[in-house]
Amino acid sequence: MIAETVCSAVSAAGLGIAAVTAYRKRFLAAARIAAYSLVPVGLVMTGIVGWLADTAFSPTAWAGFGLLGAAWLLFATTRAVERRSGGTRKERKAAKAAQREAAAPSASTASAPALGAGGHPAVRPTATPRAADSKDDFSDIEAILKKHGI
Template sequence: MIAETVCSAVSAAGLGIAVVTAYRKRFLTAARLAAYSLVPVGLVMTGVVGWLADTALSPTAWAGFGVLGAAWLLLAGTRAVERRRAGTGAERETARRTERGAVAPAASPTSPGGPTGPGARPATPRSAAPRAADPVEDFSDIEAILRKHGI
């Protein structure tokens, strides 16, 4: 009963402000204020306000919210533990395998079971991989460009 009275008073005040705004020739703003002012009355007429008032004052409803909160905490906690376990175990195992260089013997080009025959390329060791350019070379290129432009 009190909630319905408060909503009606809020709507009446909002409509009064909308009338004053319309009197000041701000019709678009007045229409918007009138629309917002009619929402509480519409909620009272549909029964939503009564339902909310009954729910807010009900100890059973608050206990239900507590049970829902506890369920959410349990789900979030178990998920966090599951992520922690999955992250440490699987990632550690993958890191160990890559550190040891665990490669299947047939997949390695240097292994005896590697590719052989006339079309096979010789295996190149990792030390023969192309190196980064020497810093002196980089400066010589820059110096040549600067000389070209007369700097």
């Protein structure tokens, strides 16, 4: 009841200001002020003001707003922690597995005989320098970009 009375008084005051503004030959500004002053009465007539007043003085509603705030805070915190730690648990496990696989040779490579024919150590061919192709120059860069999805 009080909220409706306050809204009506604000609207009446706004219409009075609009009338004074129109008397000063500023009709565009007066029309704008009148439009703003009619909004509170419109809200009272639609029932929104009563609903807001009931919500503002309801402990249950405030508890609900508190729970919504806590949920939002949890979402924001978990997102921040996830970004700082470098992703989800599955992504970290996949990255560790890839590092282990790159560091340790696979079982087929590790079990290859180290001795050549006749029991002598296998002679490895010497590494030949790669030809300086423009294709080879950018192959590592392309691999890195593909790995990151770029």
